[in-house]
Amino acid sequence: MFEFKLPDLGEGIHEGELLKWYVNVGDIIEEDASLADVETDKAAVTIPSPRGGKVVKLNGKVGDTLHTGEVIVVIDDGSGESKAEVGTSSSKEAESTPAAAEPQVAKKTAADTPAAKPSAPAPVASVKPADGRPVPAAPATRKLARELGVDINQVPGTGPGGRVQPDDVKAFASGDMQPVTQASVEAEGSVESTPPKEFASSAIPFFEVEQLPEFENEGPVEREALRSIRRKVARKMTTSMILVPHVAHMDEADVTELESFRTKFRQSSANSEDPGRSRLTLLPLVMKAVASLLKDWPMFNASLDPHREELVYKKYYNLGFAADTPRGLIVPVVKDADRKSIVQISSEIFDHAMKGRDGKIDVADLQQGTFTITNIGPIGGTGLIPTINYPEVAILGMGRVQEKPVVRDGEIVIRKILPLTLAFDHRVADGAQAARFVTELIRRLEDPNILLMES
């Protein structure tokens, strides 16, 4: 049996509408004979059959949307049992958003023969072909790697087409270069998530990870393997801190009015069964304000693609919030926060936080964030410098709201003060933009009316 997966239909196109089948189930098809017509955004294409044999199954009817990597036809070519293909993406899932469809295609590609390459070009410097093809490197370079005891497949190539150069091997052998790993960047509890891709960097002078002393000789210690969430946090934070030039911009918001507004709302909703109402916190209010502001400050809702040297501005506003759970830090995401009401956001935050605490949160609710808020305030802290949730480019830290004596119109008065820190990626944005962004955020947080009108 041969399972034919829809191949790449062209640059950046990974779906198409089925216009016509040339065959029926039971027909004998010859290799290279026309199989189906598929129309993409750009053109109609006739797809030839890569094998000859008897058509056993056709997946899809005319008018259906087919995605690259999906098995569209099963052909009995006499090669025996096909291996069971699990997790064929249902069209519903794949259609939800382009962003949702892509990882599935990529995942299948890695697991199977490369019927469909991930539509995004692979970052040249770091990714090894998923199909087990050998890493491009000259024979002398390969010999050098063997001499230095280096697995050349682990060495990120900096040459054209990802070719591994002798210097890459030397840098790798001296520990100045990180091994290539296949994976996506996810901080949180997804069991399937694997370590982030490392970008091939040149050697960093003076950068050396020293052996640690035997602490056992210095006093009693207990050792614990770095696992699961802890390891992911470690990886992700290291990536972020090493890769991203962080700047932290700090300011304070007078949230006296907002807090009294919030308290009033909670009182009036005290009997609501929705904890999003009855227990409204400051976080959803801040989240709403931020979500609306990001449209005017796209540089804080972006990613920098170092492999392609491109800025990616995201036109969707999925706001993550750091949540402390018994298993460790997770960052649930409120999708499309810009299009949700404060109460909806609040309910979702409660829901995610509860599920997160019980370890029952959906992996999907931990993905696709575009900006993160960390609210350490309820636990304490006059201020903080948060670490950006890479590959996002900004994170807002909220300290503890405290009553403080402040000067208003020459008088010392007691006001409720919220310390705010916006940490941002200085490759992508500058201090003045951050200052304006935070100033506008404060203007909205200081006056609930403005928040309601403008957010």
Add this chain to the structure above:
Amino acid sequence: MVMGEMTLETDVVVVGGGPGGYVAAIRAADLGLNVILVEEREQLGGVCLIEGCIPSKTLIHAVELTDALKEADKIGIKSEGVSFDLDKLRNWTSSVVGTLTKGVDTLLTKRGVDIVRGHGHFQSKNLLHVDGANTYIEFKNAIIATGSRINELPGDYNLPLWSSAEALKLPEVPERLLVVGGGYIGMEMGLVYAGLGSKVTMVEFLPKLLAGADEDLVNVVVKRCEKKFEDIKTGSKVVNVEKSDNGYSVTIEHDGKKIEEEYNQVLVAIGRRPNTDNLGLEELGIEMLDRGLIKVDEAGRTSLPHIFAIGDIVPGPALAHKASREGKVAAEVIADHPSAFDNRAIPAVVFTDPEIAWVGLTEREAKEKNIPVKVGKFPLTALGRARTIGRTDGFVKVLADPETDIILGVAIVGHSASELIAEGTLAIEMGATLEDLMVTIHPHPTLSESIMEAAEVAAGSPVHILPRK
């Protein structure tokens, strides 16, 4: 131990003196090891040198010279009465072989490699007996390089049919010759005898000749062969051979129908099989694979880490140049060098007229494995040098990765394809990109420019043909 027997001790014993074995012995000796080479035949060089590559290419060259003369009329050369002196041709061929095999002998003995003649048979993990030489060899390491032998026609005919080895000795030029097997040996030998004057019929079991190569390459050769051969029967097989008055009466089955034809001689060229059955490997417990092949790792080690195997007896194409490289690797590993057979590509060459050569990924393989490729094809009709020699039949094809432009495969059909393919092989080994081939200045006017041009076609910017719309 029996009286009168000798026991030699050595660091390395190499069993087999073909292009794998003798190269391994030379490299091992040069790396300071004590080496004994065991060879069954009187001459060194193995099948390749004695009854394969070298004599066949000598004959092919002779035939091509006469063919070229016959076709030279259009450029104004008159050549009437071109004919063969078979005795001279035989002598010439054996002198070519003789010079080379003596050369190998010299290369080995001058390096202090001892040559023991006889059939090697393993007695234990460190002891080899050489049958016919009354000698035991106690070794620290062994390299098995025993090569392969010709397959015989299935069926117990017990008739003196030709193998390629016999055919290369030019016993006669049969009037009607049947060549069984349309692989590279069958094609090459068929063309030799057609050139010598035989009416050649070719029978191939598969639907296509030269099944390993891409069809577009083969088609160019088949077109020419159709003129030179009496008949080409693909999808056919020989089901019976009987002795007849003037040769053989052969029954050929095609599409369920049987036909009987008369031939003066039958040449069987239906592949080769590894010589691993009479070496005592089973007793040693060396792990075997299917079809008599020995399992080895990247360094050429068998399941016994001090015994190596190279060449036709391990997986991969049964080609001399692959065996030689494996021989060097094994010798280096034994000498504690960090060597490995990590070659990306092994070129394949068919010395038909025109020649076919390819290396790396083929277009068919790319299709079967769903590997996306960019293909650039450059016809020799557009090449100046091809015009000057009147050989515009053929093309060069370059396959590259569409994302990285890294060269994945090169295929050539045309005059001197066997020489030109070396550049493609180097490109693949180096991890070269299309750009690398395109910006390298190729000498003008030469056939080698066709590789640069094909790379340009793949990249979408050819000079000497019009770009694709």
